[in-house]
Amino acid sequence: MSASAPPDGRVADDASRPVTRGIMRPALPAAARAAVPRLVGHPRAWLVLLALGSLLAVIAPFMTRFSPAVEALPWILLPGASSVAVVVGMRRYGLSRSRPWLMVCVGLLMTLAGSALGWGVGWIWLRSPVLLAAYQIVTVSAYVLSLAALAVLSLRSVGSRGAALLDAGVITVGVAMPLWALFIDPILDRAPSVGPDLAFTLILPIIDLFIVGLVVRMALDNDRAPWLNMLSVSYVAMFFSDIIYLLDQASGQSYGTVSTTFWLGWSALVGGAMLHPSMSGARHMHVSAPSGRVRVTMFLSLALLSPLVSILGRTFMGVGAEVSPHDAMTITALTVLLAVLLVLRLSVVAEVAETHASDLCAALQQQDVLQRSLAHRATHDPLTGLGNRTLLGEALQRAVADHAARPDGHAPALLLLDLDGFKDVNDTYGHPVGDELLTVVARRLRTLTPDGQILARLGGDEFAVVLPGADLAAATAAAERVLSAVRAPYSLDGHELYLTTSIGVLAETTLTTASDALRDADLALYAAKAAGKNQIAVFDHTLRAERLHHAEIAAGLRQALAQGEFSLAYQPVVNLASGRIYAVEALLRWLPAGGRAVPPDVFIPVAEDTGLIVEIGRWALERACADA
Known part of the structure; x- marks a missing residue:
């Protein structure tokens, strides 16, 4: 990655004007090799490099008054120091293990080293046309390599690859429209022919646009990390360096001083970014959100301002008030392309929103199923599938409330039963047989409880049945059926087992709470067991007094x-x-x-x-x- 403006401000004719900065990767001079290690080893090396580099970028244009060797000195020291910073950053933060980052760093090294040797030494100092031509060719190669590397890196750092390319495309086309109208088209109109120098001059800002679009997109997606902010500003500086040279070509004036400052500023910012501590997270880029306020504002500004600036800017800059048919067609085509890209980007956002909505709906459904499952587990016995004590208490409380609202009917009846001798089954045949016996008992009891009656297992070998609106005769008859059903033999695990139950009956008794009902039924159950088991005992108030x-x-x-x-x-x-x-x-x-x-x-x-x-x-x- 690099820029293309001639840093020295000399104005040459179109045939001899130097166009770009390029690259090779020769060794640094001895002075730079001695000074740079001390710089990059400092904890605040990025800040030192950024401060000194910015100062050198500001004073570099004024060094054209001295000898070529002195004039070339900023172009050797600053890109050389930044090259070492790139190498140190690669090693320190493990970027050489990532192919895209390795490509990015190689592109940076090619541009920085070429700037120091190809432009600083080869052209400013030695005035070698051969080195300048090689420098220009390698510069374009570095631009293309950097663009490809950033594209791959951007695709890896975001959730939607289409969104990454569309964002970069929107930024590129939005900036390319005024760039074409204000710079490229006037240069083409003035140029008698398109030669290699003019081609180099035009191609670099176009590549810059794509690079800036990708880097800005990455910065927006990663919470504007400090190293990404510095990298974004550096490429904006490189873009302005190339644009200023285009302005130089379009207006016939020299802006080499500003171009030099922007270009050397790019070198300082790149070195600072590679040494910044936040670079430790460069290998783990965040997944981007589908949209954001800053991104939407930027896209809206590009959509509204690009066509307006392209039409009116020509008049204000004096590059031609009249718009030729082919200029109008070009601007119209770019406007349509920008609109298409924005629509496609909107469709990506809509698709992501639909996907998120679908995922949210599925998650809500799963949550509803989970809540139902948890609610069922909270109110049901996991072994038998019957209601547990919580469900029984709720059913009793509802039955008590219903009877209080309609006192003309019978109060709810409650059967509380406990299996006689169940502990002996567990101790003799083991708990698996005991669990199976409980499930069989639960199935038998379920066949005796029609709709409207609640059957629950309270724990261990204790069960309960709620009979809403049943009188004493109906409750006693139900208890007899339960007694007979439980008494039937059981064939389990090759054994024939016999079991009885004791039942406490609570009926025709005014109830106030579910806990009172369970207490009174338990007293009746205790009386049934005391009477010799396999018995039915009906609660009366003397039991409460005895208890x-x-x-x-x-x-x-x-x-x-x-x-x-x-x-x-x-x-x-x-x-x-x-x-x-x-x-x-x-x-x-x-x-x-x-x-x-x-x-x-x-x-x-x-x-x-x-x-x-x-x-x-x-x-x-x-x-x-x-x-x-």
Whole structure:
């Protein structure tokens, strides 16, 4: 990549005017080789190179007053230092492992080295036409290589390859329209013939347009990274260097001073960009968004201003107020091409939007399916597929609310059943057989629960059935059917198993909450198991009173152990034949503080149910031994 304006400001005729800067890749002079390593090794090397290079680019045009050797010095030092910066940047950030970046860096090195040796030494110092011709040919080759490398790099850095090329095309055509009207067409009108020098002069700005379009596009897509900003500005400077020379050709005046500053500024910016720390992310370019506010504003400006500037600019610049038919056709063709590119770019945006909308719709559908699945898992038992305790509570609460709204009907009934001896099946045949047994029981129960009734597994071997609006007779009949269905034999894993169930029935009872219903049904279930299992027990309020009394006794037993309310009464054991006492029997007594004694047949069963009998027995043994 490089520029094409003759940096020295000399005005030659069209046949002898030097046109471009070019490339070779010879070794740097000894002075540059000694100074540059110290520069690039500094942590702020990019800033030092940018500052010194910018200063040298500003003062370089004024060095034409000195000898050719002094005049060539900026062209040797600055491109030479930037060449070393490119090599260091390639190695430091691993760019040589990427083919597009390797092509970009080779193009930069060709242009920088050619600028230092071909133009600085070969033409400014030695005035060698042979080196100048070789320089021009290699310069065009470097431009083409850089353009191809940036195109490949841009295609790799974006999500839509068509969008990358269309963006570059829009920028190129939008800038090419005024470029043609204000510079290229006047040069062609004035030129008696199109020779090699004129061809070189015209082709470089055209390639610049594509390069600038690609680099700007990459900068917009990658959040305007510092190194990309510097690279974009450098190529804009190179473009202006070539444009200024075209202006020189079109107007017959010399703008070599400005052209030299822009060209050397390109060298400084390229070296700074390659050494900048943000270059570490150059190998991992971000995927671009389909559109953006800056991009849309730029495209709109190009679409509106390019034709207007192309028509009116000729008058203001004095390059011809009249527009010839072929000029009008060219501008019209470029305008149409710009419109077509914008429409195609819009279609890409629409396609991306449709794709995103389709993906979003699919994602929403998947999310809906996932939410349904999660909701089902949250309210259903994974083993049997029945509702779980949460679903049962919701169903009970709805049934209670419905009955409260229509109190003339029956309150909902609830069956709570627990499988008798299920633990023995698990312990004897293993949990897989136990799980299979639960699924079979669930299938049998499902056949007994028509629509409108809720069947749930509460956990373990406990199930529940909600019967909305059922009276006691209907609830008891349903419980009998369940009892009979569960009692039928099971053939599992080559074994014939038998199982029974105990059922607690809650019916014709005014309910306020689902938790109250479950509590009362559980009391009935407890009564069914206490009655010998394989039984049906109907809840009545005496069960609640008994349960409350049971809880009070249990709490009192814990307090009795802590406060020493137990005592032992010893009853002698007499040998009737001899009349001799040969043993004593220790009898446990409980006398609560400030109360009456509690009979053993009342608190012993409670102690056994709650497990407190172990601690009470240990106390009794120690007390009896101490008394003995």
